[in-house]
Amino acid sequence: MAVGTPGLPEGIAMEKFCYPSHMIEKRPDECYDIYRSILLVTGDPRSLVMIDKGTDSIVFLDEDSKRVFKVKRLDATKFLSNEGYVLLNIGYSSPLKIAPKVYAFNKYVVVMEYVEGTKFESLPELGLSQNELKRILCRIIRKAMLLDELMVNHGQLSRAYRHIIIRTNDHEPIFIDFGDSTITRKPQNLTSVWSFLHNKGLLRVISEEIDSLDFARSLKKKEETAIKALKEHCVSC
Incomplete structure (x- = not known):
């Protein structure tokens, strides 16, 4: 059963952003940091829809802003800050459009443009x-x-x-x-x-x-x- 998460608008479930859900009790602080990171960018994450799932992260699309949120899986050992730094460097340094534009990132979440x-x-x-x-x-x-x-x-x-x-x-x-x-x-x-x-x-x-x-x-x-x-x-x- 979905459980409401402290600090999130009513109706937002913990399981939506922390994956896999059985790790939530083992890593509650990491869950909270993920939520805070998403909230700082969106204000209200109800418009986020999962579009992909990998071995180290899950990916959401914000259907309102057309931004992608790449979120660290709770059972992954790899953090996402390296990817954020690399994307930022490419965006500043390359004369050609090589990769998606990055808007914000930390070790748990990378927010970037959606490439349709x-x-x-x-x-x-x-x-x-x-x-x-x-x-x-x-x-x-x-x-x-x-x-x-x-x-x-x-x-x-x-x-x-x-x-x-x-x-x-x-x-x-x-x-x-x-x-x-x-x-x-x-x-x-x-x-x-x-x-x-x-x-x-x-x-x-x-x-x-x-x-x-x-x-x-x-x-x-x-x-x-x-x-x-x-x-x-x-x-x-």
Whole structure:
């Protein structure tokens, strides 16, 4: 049975924001901190609807403001502040729109813009022309390059089908899920994206030249010729 939570408007249940619910009694202080964090941003969280559930967090959409609330699971050991800092850094530093804009964050909650679109795994359903598909793939490669330049390693782009959203209004690819990201001198975003697109048979849409294993070896070694070739093929996207 849902239990009203002290400090929340009447009718708001503890189980809505603390997951899994059997952990509430074990971590009541963490529950309260999560609620306070949400209340500071929304004032009234009744408009929040759960839209996703992961191993470390649950995700809510505020249907009024169209903002996303990523909330730490009670049984997770990983806090969310790192993801907030990374998103903030990308937003300030990148000339391209790589990731959702972050509005507020602490170790329990990250509040960011809602990106309406289709996950990469559903790309065929969009019925894109060859030129539109090439533009999207080139934009993904350019953004992976930029992340490398920012020394941010996403950590999940070898399985990019779940971590890239194709925005509805302009088909712009937006990278999401920076929970495993790190700041490092040797980021692997470009090589991860190349491997993913190669395995999906999509690189040939851009150019046969960049779809060979020899090219992959050059790219992995950060050889200038490979980087230059990618830039030349994707510069106009």
